[in-house]
Amino acid sequence: MAPAGQSPRAAQSTGHSAEEILLAFAGAVRAAGVKVTADRSRSFVDAVGRLAVDGRSDVFWAGRATLCASPEDLPAYQRTFEAWFAVEHSAAQRLENSATSVSAAALDNDDGGPEGRREQLRALASRRELLRHRDVAVLDDAERALLHRMFEELPVRLPTRQTRRKHLDRHGDVDRVRTLRDQLRRGGEPGPLRRARAPRKIRRMVWLIDVSGSMAPYADSLLRLAHRVVEAAPRQMEVFTIGTRLTRVTGALRVPDPDNALALAGRTVPDWSGGTRLGEVLRAFNDRWGQRVMVRGAVVVIASDGWERGDPALLGRQAERLHHLARRIIWSNPHRGKAGYEPLQRGIRAVLPHVDFFIGGHSMQSFEELLDVVANA
DSSP, X not given: OOOTTOOHHHHHHTTSOHHHHHHHHHHHHHHTTOOOOHXXXXXXXXXXXXXXXXXXXXXXXXXXXXXXXXXXXXXXXXHHHHHHHOSSSOHXXXXXXXXXXXXXXXXXXOOOSHHHXXXXXXXXXXXXXXXXXXXXXXXXXHHHHHHHHHHHHOOOOOOEEEOSSOEEEEEEEEOHHHHHHHHHHTTTOOOOOOEEEOOEEEOOEEEEEEOSGGGHHHHHHHHHHHHHHHHHOTTTEEXXXXXXXXXXXXXXXTSSSHHHHHXXXXXXXTTTTOOOOHHHHHHHHIIIIITSTTTTTOEEEEEOXXXXXXXXXXXXXXXHHHHHHSSEEEEXXXXXXXXXXXXXXXXXXXXXXXXXXXXXOSSHHHHHHHHXXXXXX
């Protein structure tokens, strides 16, 4: 099996396996804005391997069939494929057009010419693909810097709701009331059918992010993720930190630059890396914000490992109370999905009956899954 534009011998000469190069290309397609899941990436590799394709056109169609989910994905896929496998483009042009160009600054200057640049891009994309699955708590400084750039490229889809008020729309359903009124104005003479449609609006979202000591390795990434959502929906998104106190950090996260936003949030939060009193903090949130329009009908995300030093029964009651107000409660636990993990902590056991989704939250892949759940909640 060899990727397009490379013979098996060429693939071996680069020092990367054919599978690594194909996965790197799938990562570049994802970076270009196509929603490529891990399953789709694996299907792409399997398709190329099972079909034993060896030509550029074969790989193109295998990728198009497995990596693209809708007609809207095709232009981005086409551009990425051409940039990725083209040999006639200059290195500078590829750097500008490639989906991984955001990381061009990380490339070495001693690149060995255009082919060396292309290989560096492939290696970088492969590195990004591998980084998607790494636990953010164990990354070194260089990997964390690359992860921060990946947050900036992360596509965000927002949950929506259908409004009750309908507006005239020629592609909507027949509006019988408007049609009847129109015909009455015509003195009973038949007229055109009036059509209307109820538009969709972005649903409110509330994120509660645990910044206690046990969540310290994940708090930075979770706040960066929340910053991306605030950036996409600044008026529909509210963010609080929880630990021993409840702190509203929405204003800080509205700062456009993510590093400045997190620095400002860090100066705002007084209990960073402190203890955990989730039950008391959640009660404070329900008392102060639960009766307001902020929470009613909203999608609420709680990012916490559930280590509760207070009364688990209180935490359970407050989670139940919040569940009655919100549309959906999503609990993101960084240990969920790891080998050997079981939700045995008293805090987690108390809240599980009152959450709609209990998912992971320790890697870029799990953050993407969290955004998918939020978008469809």
